[in-house]
Amino acid sequence: MNARVTEPKASEATVVNIPRSEKGQPPKAEAPSGQASPPPAAAAEPKPGRKGGARRLVLMVAVPLVLVVCGGYFWLTGGRYEGTDNAYVQQAKVSLSADIAGRITAVNVAENQHVTAGTVLFTIDPEPYRIALDQANAALASARVNVAQLKVAYGTAQAQLKAAEATLAIRQQAFDRKNALVQQGVNSDATLDDVKLALEQAQSAVDAANQQVAAAIAALGGDPAIETDRHPAVLAAQAQVEQAERNLSKTTVVAPADGIIANVSSLNVGQFVAAGTTIASLVETDGTWVEANFKETQLADMKPGMPAEVEIDAYPGKLEGTVESIGAATGSEFSLIPAQNATGNWVKVVQRIPVRIKLPASPEGQLLKTGMSANVTVDTGRSTLDKLLNR
Template sequence: MKKTAEVNAEPVVAPAPHVVPAAQAEAVAAPAASAKKKRGPTRLIVMLAVPVALAAGGGYFWLNGGRFVDTDNAYVQQVKVSLSADVAGRVTEVDVHENQSIKAGDVLFRIDPTPYQIALDQAEAGLAAARVNVEQLRVSYATAQAKLEAANLTLGLRQKEYDRKKVSVDQGNSASSALDDVTLSLQTATSGVTLAKQELAAASAALAGNPDISADDVPAVQTATALRDSAQRNLDKTAVVAPAAGIVSQMANLNVGQFVATGTTMASLIKSDDVWVDANFKETQLDGLKNGLPVEVTVDAYPGLKLEGKVDSIGAATGSQFSLIPAQNATGNWVKVTQRLTVRVKLDDPTQAAALRSGMSAMVAVDTGKTTYEKMFGAKS
């Protein structure tokens, strides 16, 4: 079997390679080499021109850009007022509810007025007593005046009696002992005048040195009036009113029957008529920023709303300086961190910001009015 297979097998003959004449090969290679030589400079120029064009275009846009400085680290701010009572007491009435819009002067809640009404009645009684006392002082002053007049009359009579006795003794008509009684009477009258003057001075001092003073100008009456006014104020403060217009919130802690201490915050009031934006710019973005520059503000909650405003002020220090525990960089283990300063933006039309709420995220773009080229060279490109 092996021998038969070998006899029947036909030998496989490989095809002969195609031989190209040398002349024809040179003719084909010549144009290819020529084309290769022609494409070389064009490709190099294109390869160099594209990066140069990109660099030139980027440089142009960089030099003519930089007019707007923006940040998304910005938040809507509104004045937040803590609502508390000026007097202590138990809450008897709550007149507002959570997130209610209120006007200035609206009653928020009331405190039991009974103890303060009693204090007011006592203060008014004290004021009336002080005014009665003033009238008594006037009577005392008039009495002291009458006493002084009587004492002066008595002194005059005693002085005349003494003078007559003295002449009689000097002429030898009476003994010198006759002067003893009249001298004692004269001294007593003199002392009476002195005492009467002291009583009159005391009565005048009680009337603040002015006998004709009005009762309401007497210090004792003024003190009583101040106590009465203080009691009236405390009674009025039992009705806690809104200090400004806005939206009241955090009312959950305020309930009827609850005891309220003086000065304890019971709720918060967000003033809706005073809105601004605090934008925290990097310190590297502050070049060219100044008060009065126009600003465009967009709020994340209302993408289609664009608000116009102006730079109102630039923070006096970075945020880290106002932290409770400022960073201490005196050690060698220190990493430089770009700091941020707060730029306050006032809105031109506050009515457009009626839908804004304190704490909303915003995007702020400040128009510095100068491109990067103008900032660098001081002239327009």
């Protein structure tokens, strides 16, 4: 519905004065009569001056510059230390086995027991080896008797040779006399047959005696004056005795070095062990080192003799060590099946080379166990700046 606007009457009209507005400003409305005028507007905040802008500019330039300078300093002075957490404590591990076969009669150690070099670990029944030693001694005595008999046989052969030579000389004289009579025509040629036959038999006896003497000399090793204990048969018998004595001594198995016995819990009295079978292990505690597997990119400045710092995960503190040697090849080269790539589908992987860190003998070193994890840091003595200057 449209509203109709009617003009006001002359008596009802009022005059309203509108003030002139400033240039660029909207006119201010006057408050209606009967109402209080609003409070004046708060003063406008002052605009930031040039001093605040300069400070901001200095900060924007100085902070990145300081960061760049500090980062460059640390980068140039760094690179001296090469570290890796791929490191493990190593100790020599000896596999213990019996050199002879036999039945165990006594076990003198327990699992994880600390032993010293020469400590008896277990014993094998010695009776069969004692009997074998007696047999070897009897064989040695028999060999000496045989050598004595050979010397007697040599003397007999010499005596027979002398007798045969004497007989030959007599037969030769008889033949010469008969032959002289035949040449003079006193006797006939038939009378030479008997003496000639006897001479030939005597010569054959001498030849046989010479062979017997040569055989006796050969039986004595080519030297009739050889000592009995230098004869080959006696030497062989002596070797058998020494072997039997060695086997008898091996019935007692002792620790080859100081260390801790492991894997001995399955060893029991009455158990039969074969020669060469591993039946226990000995972890040597005297020599301890750390094998640190460094990346191949970390070995450019690393050399034996450099100082190293070792941190063991199991114990607090640090140990001082020395780089003893650098591996001859990467760890993958000593694996059972080295990685080979003949197809061309190859992704380059940074290889690691074992570095042996020698640890000095110390009370802390006695607490280390083989296989413990470690962190190793090697001081190469050359920072990044030194490498750039000496390039």
